[in-house]
Amino acid sequence: MRKLALGLVAASLFAAPAMAQTPLTFADVDVNADGRLSYEELQVVWPDLTPEEFAAADVEGAGGLTPEQLNALQPASVPAPAEAVPAPLDVPADVPAPTAPEALVQ
Structure with missing residues (x-):
């Protein structure tokens, strides 16, 4: 019964934010409201x-x-957003580096 209840809570956690487009809070994930997130509670949102x-x-x-x-856990474990990490360029050595248009150079 407990697994079923946790499953329903997990499903509602995923459904509500998808519809409302609001970020989850600590309290949203802390389903038993004890002020701490168990491994099982975190697994729902951080698989x-x-x-x-x-x-x-x-x-x-x-x-x-x-x-x-x-x-304290998040900075070391959460990957940077894709847009924050530039993709490495595989440019052959004989290709000259791009230059900015003169209108943009100050």
Whole structure:
């Protein structure tokens, strides 16, 4: 029964943001409202999170992450958005580098 309830909550977490286009908050993911996110709660919204990453962030060993612990985890584990990381250019060495139009050069 608990798995079914968690599954329904998970489904509603995915359905509501898709329709409303609003970001999830900590409280949205904390389905049992204990102030910590368990590994299972995080797996619903962060399926790539590994047990090792979770355990490293759970410095108290409490079995759940506080908002501060979650924030500390994110910079090291969350990949940069695709638009923030320029794709490497595979340009042959004999191709000259592009120059900006004179109107743009100051």
